[in-house]
Amino acid sequence: xxxxxxxxxxxxxxxxxxxxxxxxxxxxxxxxxxxxxxxxxxxxxxxxxxxxxxxxxxxxxxxxxxxxxxxxxxxxxxxxxxxxxxxxxxxxxxxxxxxxxxxxxxxxxxxxxxxxxxxxxxxxxxxxxxxxxxxxxxxxxxxxxxxxxxxxxxxxxxxxxxxxxxxxxxxxxxxxxxxxxxxxxxxxxxxxxxxxxxxxxxxxxxxxxxxxxxxxxxxxxxxxxxxxxxxxxxxxxxxxxxxxxxxxxxxxxxxxxxxxxxxxxxxxxxxxxxxxxxxxxxxxxxxxxxxxxxxxxxxxxxxxxxxxxxxxxxxxxxxxxxxxxxx
Amino acid sequence: xxxxxxxxxxxxxxxxxxxxxxxxxxxxxxxxxxxxxxxxxxxxxxxxxxxxxxxxxxxxxxxxxxxxxxxxxxxxxxxxxxxxxxxxxxxxxxxxxxxxxxxxxxxxxxxxxxxxxx
Numbered sequence: 001x002x003x004x005x006x007x008x009x010x011x012x013x014x015x016x017x018x019x020x021x022x023x024x025x026x027x028x029x030x031x032x033x034x035x036x037x038x039x040x041x042x043x044x045x046x047x048x049x050x051x052x053x054x055x056x057x058x059x060x061x062x063x064x065x066x067x068x069x070x071x072x073x074x075x076x077x078x079x080x081x082x083x084x085x086x087x088x089x090x091x092x093x094x095x096x097x098x099x100x101x102x103x104x105x106x107x108x109x110x111x112x113x114x115x116x117x118x119x120x121x122x123x124x125x126x127x128x129x130x131x132x133x134x135x136x137x138x139x140x141x142x143x144x145x146x147x148x149x150x151x152x153x154x155x156x157x158x159x160x161x162x163x164x165x166x167x168x169x170x171x172x173x174x175x176x177x178x179x180x181x182x183x184x185x186x187x188x189x190x191x192x193x194x195x196x197x198x199x200x201x202x203x204x205x206x207x208x209x210x211x212x213x214x215x216x217x218x219x220x221x222x223x224x225x226x227x228x229x230x231x232x233x234x235x236x237x238x239x240x241x242x243x244x245x246x247x248x249x250x251x252x253x254x255x256x257x258x259x260x261x262x263x264x265x266x267x268x269x270x271x272x273x274x275x276x277x278x279x280x281x282x283x284x285x286x287x288x289x290x291x292x293x294x295x296x297x298x299x300x301x302x303x304x305x306x307x308x309x310x311x312x313x314x315x316x317x318x319x320x321x322x323x324x325x326x327x
Numbered sequence: 328x329x330x331x332x333x334x335x336x337x338x339x340x341x342x343x344x345x346x347x348x349x350x351x352x353x354x355x356x357x358x359x360x361x362x363x364x365x366x367x368x369x370x371x372x373x374x375x376x377x378x379x380x381x382x383x384x385x386x387x388x389x390x391x392x393x394x395x396x397x398x399x400x401x402x403x404x405x406x407x408x409x410x411x412x413x414x415x416x417x418x419x420x421x422x423x424x425x426x427x428x429x430x431x432x433x434x435x436x437x438x439x440x441x442x443x444x445x
Contacts, residue, residue: 306432306436307429307432307433307436310425310428310429310432311429313425314422314425314426314429317421317422317425318345318348318422321418321421321422322348322351322352
């Protein structure tokens with residue numbers, strides 16, 4: 001049959017077959033937004049509330065229900081993470097074609113890797129980084145690891161809101177029945193943007209370049225320091241992408257501490273990392289870069305230069321008036 | 328410390344210090360106490376005005392400009408009140424202007440805004 005169909009016609013047929021069957025649901029298909037490792041994301045209209053939402057649905061064969069379980073776990077994890085920096089889930093269930101789905105707020109913005117070129121100032125980029133840390137710290141506080149933090153998974157909304165997206169590889173820490181659902185990427189879409197998959201028996205989960213060494217080695221006992229490594233890689237991206245200015249040593253030290261090979265050498269929490277970056281922005285000392293008394297004194301002088309200059313100007317004027325007053 | 332209070336404290340301290348420097352001028356050393364009291368009151372008034380301005384206008388540049396203007400104005404008034412033919416406008420107004428600038432900068436930079444009351 002393929003002999004009689006053009007490539008574009010075949011592609012259209014494939015897309016039509018992949019499209020979610022929304023018959024009898026409150027949703028109406030508007031557009032396809034993207035394709036991930038296990039599923040597609042569509043823009044759909046919620047006909048009851050008359051608004052557009054994003055619908056994520058599995059688009060790979062799922063004979064043993066692994067993908068279904070993972071998608072529903074993802075929806076549940078996001079649903080329990082109510083934070084302005086995490087896209088809220090509205091609804092979850094099964095479509096008439098039997099595929100699981102969930103709907104979430106439709107975010108129309110730019111990915112961090114696209115947005116970064118419009119932020120030339122280093123301090124603005126660091127403030128952006130601090131806003132990325134917020135939802136990740138929140139997730140950690142609720143026992144959830146993201147495991148796939150990277151610029152492509154950070155969305156900047158039209159009003160500057162920062163959203164951490166794609167919790168599809170997230171993992172609940174601690175005792176939980178839905179702790180981790182193993183994924184065999186051999187079943188996944190091979191085009192899935194260099195995400196490798198696996199834990200345990202040769203399974204790796206994450207994105208090269210942003211994955212911690214222990215994640216690369218398929219270590220099952222990952223903790224929040226794996227996400228801290230990824231945040232360090234994002235910090236590196238923000239301080240190098242489309243930016244040619246000098247990077248101060250304390251900032252480099254923060255990045256190196258976050259990306260340390262040994263997890264014990266990294267920041268213990270995302271808040272510790274964010275605090276160091278915030279201190280750097282405020283001209284204060286950072287824990288990742290111990291400094292001597294001279295360096296500390298010089299930083300104090302630089303930080304308070306206006307204040308010091310004004311006082312010096314006053315003293316100078318007073319001294320001059322005393323020495324040159326008419327006798 | 329809120330902006331008006333910081334302005335008052337800083338204005339008073341700098342005003343007193345400014346007055347004490349008169350000790351280095353032998354001609355007026357006898358009147359040191361009066362100069363210190365007058366200078367302290369001048370600093371206090373400047374601090375109140377600059378502090379309340381800082382509470383209303385949240386701008387470092389405008390705060391510094393306002394501080395400079397108030398410092399110069401009050402110092403001008405003090406200089407104009409000097410008895411005798413010499414008013415020492417330059418010697419009084421220059422440090423007065425710098426003191427006002429310091430208070431303007433400090434209230435904007437280090438003063439915390441007064442919390443809104445409901």
